[in-house]
Amino acid sequence: MINRLNREIQKKNAPIVVGLDPTMKFIPGFIKEAAFSVYGETLQGAGEAIWQFNKGIVDAVYDLVPAVKPQIAMYEQFGIEGLIAYKKTIDYCKSKGLIVIGDVKRGDIGSTSAAYATGHLGKVQVGNESFSPFDEDFATVNPYLGTDGVKPFIDVCKEEKKGIFVLVKTSNPSSGEFQDRLIADEDNRPLYEIVGRKVEEWGADFMGESYSYVGAVVGATYPEMGKVLRDIMPKSVILVPGYGAQGGKGADLVHFFNEDGLGAIVNSSRGIIAAYQSDKYKEKYSESNFADAARSAVLEMKDDIASALDKR
């Protein structure tokens, strides 16, 4: 799957992942009204609105990008009905040829991580039958519990030829609170570098053609740290959140890429799916053109990254 991700990035010339993180306020009124008219103002109505909104976005951008990243929290907040929309979205994206990165940030003790890995990336056994419950292609993983919380994901990935992205340096303002702490017996290097070295170690044992199946999450909001981490993990694809609404710009991203033009995939969520509400696009696009606005935002992001990479 990591080989396919790289091929798709090259084919579409877009190291871009669209974050499918729907909230009620991003969804156009006419979609909500249609959903509520059938299911009422219920969790099921919300699930239907999310699903119709996602479908519109996906139909407008699937030919431009290699991958999507649904953030499961945005679905989980609507309970079971939200998660049904999450699963529908995964299946639909895959049917359109998109690679699906489940942004689930799971991580637990060994046996529990194994259950998460099974549910999201693997197959679960029920009697003599087996099922792939959520069936994303990649998942994000939280490393706080250490190797035995991460390894079960890698074990499942080896069977399924899928991959993970381990949180190394997250994009949020307080990510430094623990991640930047300087480790005394590691020459005072920050914790995120120690985690980065583990990612490299885990990945060395699970290589695709030129990149490992074990990627990393490093926020666009910390470009200098991205540069250091790029060197520490040369064979890992870095999933870069924080572009756009969180403040990251194209010029900040160049250090996340390797010389081969690969090694990074940049996520934008709000900047794409809610483009029609942004100052930049709201004159040109009305609510009913939300999908066209998303397409324009993807094209603009593609240009922004390409021109930043050209200039380096």
Next chain:
Amino acid sequence: MINRLNREIQKKNAPIVVGLDPTMKFIPGFIKEAAFSVYGETLQGAGEAIWQFNKGIVDAVYDLVPAVKPQIAMYEQFGIEGLIAYKKTIDYCKSKGLIVIGDVKRGDIGSTSAAYATGHLGKVQVGNESFSPFDEDFATVNPYLGTDGVKPFIDVCKEEKKGIFVLVKTSNPSSGEFQDRLIADEDNRPLYEIVGRKVEEWGADFMGESYSYVGAVVGATYPEMGKVLRDIMPKSVILVPGYGAQGGKGADLVHFFNEDGLGAIVNSSRGIIAAYQSDKYKEKYSESNFADAARSAVLEMKDDIASALDKR
């Protein structure tokens, strides 16, 4: 809810939480057969088996313990159908007067943590209506993203009078890989102490009668660290996993408690729910008496902890 948790611990004289972590191999054959005979060997069949198994355990122990802790991964591995069983379990436990700690270990950037907090502890708005999707009483939270990943949970808890347990030092063998790293500018104190101090700080702002609504997770498998963390976070209830199957014993637990006999709640999962399969109980209990075996295991655990506390 933290006041209620402490009152229930005192009333039932049992600082014990039963971990409802069902796996197919823990569930007696007759329960699986009954479920599969209706729903087939499907995810729905697995969900039904899990639910019937949980119901049997809960009916046998609800009068003995204050709380249960379903581990959501064990349900999530069966996809939507597993999560339906998770929700049914939560509702049933609450109807039996039990406090429900959702072991979800979520944590993300601010807006995403807010969505998780809403889905598990809060109310989500759909049009003019609001819903409590999963509605656990407490949730476990991963701190790797720092304060802005934890605060949204606290904000929701303040509205709902619910609480969280933040992962500080987990029970698994490799938890030390990152959590024990010595922090250079903190007098070489380990990271888990720095996280513990943050838990104390977050909790100071959100106190119940004698304990804060912000608890901590510290594994029974690390009793000496538990002693230090007890001092660092005097007002936090420590949720202690790792008793029983993971190796923790009653004598290891005394340091997790305060002098008032409160301040800790000890989890056992496999040791209780799969007691009928253990060497100790399998002579006395057959598969059909799985619930009686669970009750015996709770009573024995209660005695083990009480006698360890008496001896200190």
